[in-house]
Amino acid sequence: MNTATSDDRDTRPLIACHECDLIQRERDVPPGGMLRCCRCRAVLYRRRARGFDRALAYALAACVLWLISNAFPIVGLAVNGDLVETTLIGAVRVLYRDGMWPLAALIFITTVLMPALQALGMVWLLLPLYLDRSPWHADTVFRLLRVARNWGMTEVLMLGLLVAVVKLAHIASVVTGPALWSLAALMLLLVAAASSFDERAMWQRIEGAPPGMPADTHLLGRTAAESGICVCHDCGLSTRGILHGDHLCCPRCGAHLHLRKPASLSRTWAYLISAAILYVPANLLPVMNTSSLFGAQKDTIMSGVAYLWQSGSWPLAIIVFIASIAVPMLKILAIGYLATSANLRMTQQNAQRARIYRVVELVGRWSMLDIYVIAVLVALVQFSAMATIEAGPAAIAFGAVVVLTMFAAMSFDPRLIWDFAPPRQGSR
Numbered sequence: 001m002n003t004a005t006s007d008d009r010d011t012r013p014l015i016a017c018h019e020c021d022l023i024q025r026e027r028d029v030p031p032g033g034m035l036r037c038c039r040c041r042a043v044l045y046r047r048r049a050r051g052f053d054r055a056l057a058y059a060l061a062a063c064v065l066w067l068i069s070n071a072f073p074i075v076g077l078a079v080n081g082d083l084v085e086t087t088l089i090g091a092v093r094v095l096y097r098d099g100m101w102p103l104a105a106l107i108f109i110t111t112v113l114m115p116a117l118q119a120l121g122m123v124w125l126l127l128p129l130y131l132d133r134s135p136w137h138a139d140t141v142f143r144l145l146r147v148a149r150n151w152g153m154t155e156v157l158m159l160g161l162l163v164a165v166v167k168l169a170h171i172a173s174v175v176t177g178p179a180l181w182s183l184a185a186l187m188l189l190l191v192a193a194a195s196s197f198d199e200r201a202m203w204q205r206i207e208g209a210p211p212g213m214p215a216d217t218h219l220l221g222r223t224a225a226e227s228g229i230c231v232c233h234d235c236g237l238s239t240r241g242i243l244h245g246d247h248l249c250c251p252r253c254g255a256h257l258h259l260r261k262p263a264s265l266s267r268t269w270a271y272l273i274s275a276a277i278l279y280v281p282a283n284l285l286p287v288m289n290t291s292s293l294f295g296a297q298k299d300t301i302m303s304g305v306a307y308l309w310q311s312g313s314w315p316l317a318i319i320v321f322i323a324s325i326a327v328p329m330l331k332i333l334a335i336g337y338l339a340t341s342a343n344l345r346m347t348q349q350n351a352q353r354a355r356i357y358r359v360v361e362l363v364g365r366w367s368m369l370d371i372y373v374i375a376v377l378v379a380l381v382q383f384s385a386m387a388t389i390e391a392g393p394a395a396i397a398f399g400a401v402v403v404l405t406m407f408a409a410m411s412f413d414p415r416l417i418w419d420f421a422p423p424r425q426g427s428r
Contacts, residue, residue, distance in 0.1 A: 016224035016231045016238040017042055019354060020418040023219045023227065023238075040354045040418065045236065051198035056130055058193035059122035065186040066116055073177030074161065077168055077380045084380050085177060088112055091379035098378070100391045106399050107375050110368065114152035115190060121145035122193055129205055138206055139254040142199075143234050149194060150410070153365050154187040160372025163320060166313050167373070168380060171387070203235060203252060225415070230257035264413040268339050271408035276332050278397045278404070283325065286392035288374055290381075298392065301325060301370055323369040324398070331367070331405045334360050335412060342416040350417050357414045364409055367402045371395065 016023045020040035029035050031049035036042065048054075073085035086094070088111055095104035121141050128135045135141065161180060168174050219227050230241050230248065234255040241248035241257040248257040261267075286298035299307070301324050308317035334356050341353060374395050381389040 014219060014238070015044055016229060017044060018231045018233060018236060019357075019414045020350075020421075021223040021225055021231065021415045022418070023222055023224055023229070025220070040351060042354070042358075045200045046198070048196055048198035048201070051196045051201060052126055052129060055122055055193045055196040055198075056126040058189045058196060059119050059126065062115075062119035062186055062189040062193060063123060065182045065189060066119055068182040069179045069186050070112060072179040072182070074179040074183065075165060075168070075177055075376065075380065076175035077172050078175055079172040083175065084382060085175070086376065086379035087179060091375040094379045094382070095375060095391060098390055100396065102396050103371065103375070103391060103399055106403065107371065110151055110153040111157050111372070114148045115154050115186065117144055117148035118152050118190055119193070121148060122197060125202060126197075129202065134206055139252065142253050143255060146234050150406075152190070153368050154183065154190055156365055156368045157372050158184055158187050159319070159323075159366075160369050161376060163308070163316050163369065164373045164376035166308065166311075166316055167377065170311060171381065199235065203237075207252065223415075223418075225259040225419075228259075230259055232257060260415060261411065261413040264411055264416065265339055265342055267411040268335065268408050271404045271411060272332060272335050272339065275328075275401045275404035275408065278401050279328060279332065282328075282394050282398035282401050285394035285397065287370065287394040287398065288377065289390045289392050291388050291390075300394065301398065304370070304373075320369060320373075323366045327363055328367050328398075328401050328405060331360055331364060331409070335405065335408050338412060338417070342412075342419075345420045347420050347422060350421055353417045354414060357409075357412070357417070360409050364402075364406045367405070368399075371399050371402070 013026050014023050015026050015035075017037040017040060019042040020037060022037060022039045024038055026044075027035055029045070029047040031047055034046040035044045037044055070088055073087055073090075076083050076085035088107075092104045092108045092112070095101070095107065121144055124141050125135045125138060125145070161183070165174055165176075219229075224231055224238060228240060229238055230250075231238050232250040232253060232255055235250060235253040237250055237252045239251060239257070242251050243249075249255065250257055283301055285300070287301050287304070288299045290297045290299065301320075305317050305321045305325070308314070308320060338353055338357055338360075346353075374391050377389045378391050381387055
């Protein structure tokens with residue numbers, strides 16, 4: 001691992017950090033290595049070893065597994081000779097039929113649409129490069145790929161399926177379908193493809209030029225904003241941009257450029273307050289309604305955790321508690337702390353706040369765990385004569401909390417943490 005430097009005697013290109021905005025020198029990175037910012041320690045870029053070949057192979061295999069995962073049943077439930085099976089699309093359809101269309105749309109987007117865009121996007125970009133050709137509309141596809149990575153949640157779905165299978169095993173015989181195993185393989189392939197995909201090398205192949213800024217010792221130790229330079233949050237290019245209508249656009253990927261995210265704190269607070277309000281009904285109202293021969297039962301998220309604990313599945317109970325109760329609450333508190341510190345223009349503990357921001361971005365998606373558990377249970381437990389499960393009102397509220405906290409994290413501009421740092425923190 002290397003650290004960027006601000007040595008005036010160096011003639012290598014410059015790079016601006018996307019998290020703290022500091023302009024610094026690049027360093028040569030060996031295959032498999034990474035370059036970190038010399039101030040905030042953010043990863044500026046990673047150099048992949050044989051990244052193109054591996055990422056393309058993984059992405060092509062992921063496309064095949066995506067088809068299998070959506071064409072065959074994930075899991076089935078056998079009761080008295082009756083077998084009820086469901087696919088991902090089937091679970092979405094049941095939720096839509098029950099009037100839970102916001103939940104159905106959220107599950108469809110995060111488990112069906114976005115993984116498909118992620119796999120196809122990488123194939124679209126890398127296959128032409130493998131054939132020594134330039135990808136068609138690389139800028140648009142690349143931006144779609146970035147969105148797909150943020151919202152594709154196959155790994156969370158797999159954990160949710162595991163929790164659902166444990167719960168279903170106490171009701172009847174569980175029959176695993178071929179899609180369950182293909183989803184597990186799809187998850188691994190998407191992770192492997194993303195970790196092998198070298199975005200920086202891809203743009204260098206397309207443009208045929210080094211991606212860094214030209215050497216200019218006058219810019220060292222300053223922030224990009226002070227120098228009138230924008231850092232593209234999609235492709236990472238440091239540029240002054242090109243004017244397209246009323247907006248500055250990235251000359252490489254076409255994304256809109258700003259020195260800072262527009263109305264960052266206002267939008268962050270709006271999303272955060274909305275999430276905090278919905279967090280209360282999400283935990284107090286029933287997330288599932290169960291009707292059976294023995295009566296009706298309404299379960300909250302916490303009662304689901306208690307059920308797993310009492311049934312002996314305490315590791316899963318801990319995971320669900322952390323993902324569905326602790327993480328959303330801690331995310332709200334953490335983002336609130338970051339936004340408050342930016343409002344107050346705090347200059348202390350900048351590195352610590354930067355680490356908090358990265359953790360919030362990393363764990364945000366895992367709160368979707370309970371939503372996927374509900375989807376599988378609702379789709380499978382549909383024995384009208386014996387038992388049925390329906391999603392409760394808390395499911396929509398909880399899904400909204402997850403989405404709003406993710407929007408809040410995306411709206412917050414981490415460069416605000418460093419904007420009022422003392423000058424001595426800006427250079428090395």
